[in-house]
Amino acid sequence: xxxxxxxxxxxxxxxxxxxxxxxxxxxxxxxxxxxxxxxxxxxxxxxxxxxxxxxxxxxxxxxxxxxxxxxxxxxxxxxxxxxxxxxxxxxxxxxxxxxxxxxxxxxxxxxxxxxxxxxxxxxxxxxxxxxxxxxxxxxxxxxxxxxxxxxxxxxxxxxxxxxxxxxxxxxxxxxxxxxxxxxxxxxxxxxxxxxxxxxxxxxxxxxxxxxxxxxxxxxxxxxxxxxxxxxxxxxxxxxxxxxxxxxxxxxxxxxxxxxxxxxxxxxxxxxxxxxxxxxxxxxxxxxxxxxxxxxxxxxxxxxxxxxxxxxxxxxxxxxxxxxxxxxxxxxxxxxxxxxxxxxxxxxxxxxxxxxxxxxxxxxxxxxxxxxxxxxxxxxxxxxxxxxxxxxxxxxxxxxxxxxxxxxxxxxxxxxxxxxxxxxxxxxxxxxxxxxxxxxxxxxxxxxxxxxxxxxxxxxxxxxxxxxxxxxxxxxxxxxxxxxxxxxxxxxxxx
Numbered sequence: 001x002x003x004x005x006x007x008x009x010x011x012x013x014x015x016x017x018x019x020x021x022x023x024x025x026x027x028x029x030x031x032x033x034x035x036x037x038x039x040x041x042x043x044x045x046x047x048x049x050x051x052x053x054x055x056x057x058x059x060x061x062x063x064x065x066x067x068x069x070x071x072x073x074x075x076x077x078x079x080x081x082x083x084x085x086x087x088x089x090x091x092x093x094x095x096x097x098x099x100x101x102x103x104x105x106x107x108x109x110x111x112x113x114x115x116x117x118x119x120x121x122x123x124x125x126x127x128x129x130x131x132x133x134x135x136x137x138x139x140x141x142x143x144x145x146x147x148x149x150x151x152x153x154x155x156x157x158x159x160x161x162x163x164x165x166x167x168x169x170x171x172x173x174x175x176x177x178x179x180x181x182x183x184x185x186x187x188x189x190x191x192x193x194x195x196x197x198x199x200x201x202x203x204x205x206x207x208x209x210x211x212x213x214x215x216x217x218x219x220x221x222x223x224x225x226x227x228x229x230x231x232x233x234x235x236x237x238x239x240x241x242x243x244x245x246x247x248x249x250x251x252x253x254x255x256x257x258x259x260x261x262x263x264x265x266x267x268x269x270x271x272x273x274x275x276x277x278x279x280x281x282x283x284x285x286x287x288x289x290x291x292x293x294x295x296x297x298x299x300x301x302x303x304x305x306x307x308x309x310x311x312x313x314x315x316x317x318x319x320x321x322x323x324x325x326x327x328x329x330x331x332x333x334x335x336x337x338x339x340x341x342x343x344x345x346x347x348x349x350x351x352x353x354x355x356x357x358x359x360x361x362x363x364x365x366x367x368x369x370x371x372x373x374x375x376x377x378x379x380x381x382x383x384x385x386x387x388x389x390x391x392x393x394x395x396x397x398x399x400x401x402x403x404x405x406x407x408x409x410x411x412x413x414x415x416x417x418x419x420x421x422x423x424x425x426x427x428x429x430x431x432x433x434x435x436x437x438x439x440x441x442x443x444x445x446x447x448x449x450x451x452x453x454x455x456x457x458x459x460x461x462x463x464x465x466x467x468x469x470x471x472x473x474x475x476x477x478x479x480x481x482x483x484x485x486x487x488x489x490x491x492x493x494x
Contacts, residue, residue, distance in 0.1 A: 127285055162228075245426055290313065341368060342368045383476040412460045446461055
């Protein structure tokens with residue numbers, strides 16, 4: 001008998017979420033399913049199509065309509081290699097701008113997004129700098145009532161996701177034509193809703209009655225993807241992955257595999273994190289992982305430089321629209337690049353330190369090349385993980401040397417020298433940087449590489465100014481605490 005009754009807490013949470021988000025729940029739900037309006041549960045009421053390339057800055061919302069019922073389920077699995085995956089949209093929220101072109105132009109100009117923290121008083125912390133987003137608004141992207149309750153990681157995620165759809169030219173008309181059961185969302189987070197949960201703990205010190213009823217669902221890493229899917233009515237693969245700072249790459253490769261295996265045609269994927277809060281800063285200070293170059297924030301993140309003293313925290317989100325090639329062609333989408341493949345491995349060595357011989361990283365890169373069907377000679381641009389830590393920078397570079405040898409055409413840089421380390425979102429914005437390098441023919445500089453480590457071959461590293469590079473194949477690495485390694489590859493679409 002107990003099995004037939006939903007757990008009271010679960011029932012209460014669902015009812016609370018729907019009630020708060022929908023207002024007059026039944027009327028709103030009925031209106032959505034009739035297709036009588038836009039904005040959905042979680043977006044604003046402005047109409048779609050007002051943006052430059054399509055999807056308006058409104059909340060995207062469509063009625064949840066499945067494709068007409070099929071008479072039979074096809075058992076034949078498609079050949080993964082026959083289904084090519086392309087990038088048709090990009091969305092970012094970063095310390096260097098909230099538009100893919102603005103973001104990359106600032107990288108090319110060598111502008112640092114690292115500055116003193118303003119969100120809270122951190123005068124008593126040994127680190128007082130970060131890649132903090134100073135100006136951000138959810139207006140037109142997230143409903144005001146919901147935005148007030150959300151953690152910033154979810155605000156960044158939903159905003160970047162909708163911007164990626166706008167960038168992909170997915171208008172309201174296009175959205176209505178999509179088969180919702182074949183569209184999915186896979187956007188992860190390393191830290192999740194830290195602020196929401198931290199505030200709940202403080203409220204609990206007074207009384208449990210003071211706690212935000214949304215503190216549990218809004219603290220979980222999966223809820224950003226879930227709410228975005230609810231807003232869009234997308235009923236395909238939907239979940240999140242949390243593999244520390246490798247999160248975005250894991251999400252991107254898994255999303256691509258859903259398309260390659262024939263389980264989806266369109267996927268929103270990437271990562272989002274908002275760790276610049278007292279508990280986030282304090283936790284990494286306790287790890288002794290952060291730079292303390294407070295007097296000169298723009299010089300603090302310096303991958304491969306002898307004088308580096310730790311990484312700099314950042315925040316934001318990076319999201320891609322991945323699409324099956326024929327699907328993209330059919331709707332006349334602009335194709336920015338082709339996703340070739342990738343790989344994951346585990347160091348199985350230490351909780352925070354890289355393997356001293358780089359075995360996991362080397363295996364990851366070799367597997368990624370094999371999965372993508374390219375040789376090491378094809379790679380001529382690498383967006384490295386390089387976080388500005390003592391061990392991490394050197395071990396990754398040693399692995400790159402072992403994998404690629406003396407390739408005079410290879411160019412290597414680190415986006416983190418200007419953005420800081422966005423943790424689970426790092427791979428998302430760095431994938432955008434790699435794709436923009438393919439599109440523009442320029443690779444951004446390495447900032448603050450004033451005194452390179454002697455064991456680093458500076459001939460492979462991009463200098464202090466942007467450089468011309470006709471990218472053949474771009475490799476983007478992301479590694480995370482726990483020994484998680486990930487490598488993904490992009491190339492010009494041909």
